Amino acid sequence: MLMRRIIPCLDVKDGRVVKGIHFKSLRDAGDPAELASIYMDEGADELTFLDISASLEGVRTRHQWVQSVAERLFVPFTVGGGISSADEARELIALGADKISINTKAVAEPELITKCARLLGSQAVVVAIDAKRRPSGGWEVYVKGGTEPTGLDVVAWASAAVSKGCGEILLTSMDRDGTTAGYDCELLEAVCSTVEVPVIASGGAGEIAHFAEALRAGASAVLAASVFHFGKFSIRQVKEALAKEGFPMRL
């Protein structure tokens, strides 16, 4: 049976992991490759790296760290952040990434999804969507790191992205991100019941129980950052709790 996945997310800026990460065994808390291999040993089913470098110089370091992550990480990983062409996407896959994720550029140029899918296979193409609740109901797609509204409806955009060829949706609730109040299950239900591809829930994890809620809402995978980085609980604890609740997990 296909297992549900737990995915820690690491923000990388200029080749260094940012947002404090607290592991006793860690020699260099900023080294993406060292953190990646610790998370693999902890039972992470997959890893996501989000490159938040603002400068061109920062993006240039990406090749180096993606390559060193690939040398030490033997579970799948996704790289996202500022990818604006199919060639860039192909380069990241050639360096060892399993998937790439696109967000702002996919909204500006939906054909990019198709180009990447043709070149790399849809299984390698993740579309990341930042969703914010509308006062009038529903959710709106935001881009540029959640700073710019697009007017697009999240459910409609998710289903357009799938028809353009993406193999997975990474769905972040901006309302819940950083709150530890739990995932936005209504948002998850709305998207999961519309698209056929796997949906990764993101934004809001604070308690172990939140993970089960997201899976019950239809998510195939659950992504979290700070709860793992700050050691509030471990990936293994989450997976064991979910397995007890009857979800198929890789233990």
Add this chain to the structure above:
Amino acid sequence: MIVIVDYGAGNVGNVARALRYLGLDWQIASTPANMPHDVELILLPGVGAFAPAAKKLEESGWRDSIIEWTRSGHPLLGICLGMQLLCECSFEDDPTPGLGLIKGKVSKLDIRPLPHMGWNDIRWLRPISPLQKAAPDGSAFYFVHSFALPVGEDAAAETSVQNVTFSSIVAKGNIIGFQFHPERSGPVGLRLLQRTIQLLERKGGA
């Protein structure tokens, strides 16, 4: 020495990195003429579509060399598309013949959505003792594929998704194939890969 066959179909990098991590000697060869003289095991990786891959194997001379290599008792390991290519034929696009080393025909998985992607567990049908120790029933591996070999006489382990069950490990004499990616399957995957290579190299030496 392990030779990784690079026939232009997909990424040999992940497999090479896993072998390097395991401390094994390997070399990538794009044609059989480039094979080093001390080869003990041929590893056939591959991602992508069956028909173009089969064509490239033929054109590069690998098809004949691999068949000859296994006929003379030498060991072969196929991974993902590399495993499917060992079979009689595939119904991906038009029916295309494979190497015919493993019984059965590869067909499209009848599941939604495709591909079958993610972690799934295996059940041994014909356990291979050292490999079963490394990866007992219920061990999970990482899969990415839309086609698969139905369970047949060469299936050593099976995997199910939705209502479909397919061969996830095949074994026949000196040939072993994995439908999943042991090189992307974490510590258990690396351990299985290592044990499989040890087992096959012993067979090759015998």
